Amino acid sequence: MAEGLTVEVRGLTKRFADREVLSRLDLRIGTGEFVALLGRSGSGKSTLLRVLAGLDADVDGQVGVHGTVSVAFQQPRLLPWRTVWRNVVLGLRGRGRDRALAGQALAEVRLADHADAWPRTLSGGEAQRVSLARALVREPDLLLLDEPFGALDALTRLAMHSLVVDLWETHRPSVLLVTHDVDEALLLADRVLILDGGAIVAEHELANARPRRLADHLDVRARVLTDLGVTDHAPA
């Protein structure tokens, strides 16, 4: 795999029965790069993420992922019979399953005082933050986010956006954020990819400065929406 890359995918094809969900897809994600993947539902976004996560190995083509991978799903998927801090260290081996370490990770997502709580007692946003802590405590080289804010209310989602940017700036993993929220992609990512018909059909670079204002990126927004087939869009 080329130097400076965390993900290098070439000619990836995935079939379900006779349907080709991904067809000869190429994808490169640089070390520490934040990439957002947009696409209509059924465009194969989640399938691509599952392949990169190693959850689906039955594919054709080359899939190269360098280093540790962590995933945060749309649902937090915490084990309800483990307390919050034990959920956080679930992905660590042996002596790494340490309470102090969990405490640090929870402090980063501002949940330090919930270490001993049961997952059932958390709100949706809190549970999603625990899920983020669980993904990040592994110090992943690649962080896969599968619409992790999709199930949250609008206010919580805004708070989560800035939290994710903070965490990304601290840990600097490569990130692939799968989403169908165009504005979310524009606010967070270095590069926005459009997936359609199983292949990446367009990509847009964004100026790296953060925090961002959507108003500064209306030109990209218009082009992204056109790529997605939305023609009569109003300005943000």
Added chain:
Amino acid sequence: MSTVELLERVAAPPATTRNKRRLPDLRRWLSPIALVALWQVASATGILPPDKLSSPWTVLRAGVDTARSGELGDAFAVSITRVGIGFVCGAAVALVLGIVAGLSDWGNVLIDPPVQMLRTLPFLGLIPLFILWFGIGEQPKIVLVALGVAFPLYLNVHSGIRNVDDQLVEATTALGFTRWERLWHVVLPSAVPQTLVGLRQSLGIAWLALIVGETVNADAGLGYLINNAREFLRTDVIVVGLVVYAVLGLVTDALVRLIERRALRWRRG
């Protein structure tokens, strides 16, 4: 209810319900006590002849007498041993079969159909066969209890494992869990609540199986005590035996509830 009351109710949270739970409503004792009193009066006035049903007071005295003579204790020990051995055997078989059938597809294909077929047999109706197979000693009673225990436990363990949340399994796979780690940390814990439901059902059936087994034939145990008392028209001793059965059922049920409360703390949060 007025608005103020409603607001107070909303504002006064779990503390009140918890207090209520700690202080049982004593009024609920009124009618049971009245019924026992009525029974005593009926016996004392001769409406209820002692060869049909002894008075509560006589029953109490019979209980004390049989306990003092050691008769009750011996019968109790014999019966509880039968249930204990039968339960352990039945539960072991049910757990092994349920886990194998729950985890492996071949296990499910091979184990589940015969178990589902056998489960429709009225197991108490098997007593004549058991007597032919095992005679009238301890064996048929223990087998009967084991059989009664095995089915509900198997069914619940099996469905508990089959209904594991695939999303959780997938999430831990993404975290690098091996097959065994997934089994230990995800699949088996998620089957615990359903297994405890099965445990409660099977313990209830265990007592039922024991009582039937002991009543049909026995030379020791609570069932023997009761049958023996029948020969001598000692309705007081019969009632003592029944009360002991009832108390044992209650105690085991309370035990399972205690286990549930400890094992399922995460559910209440």
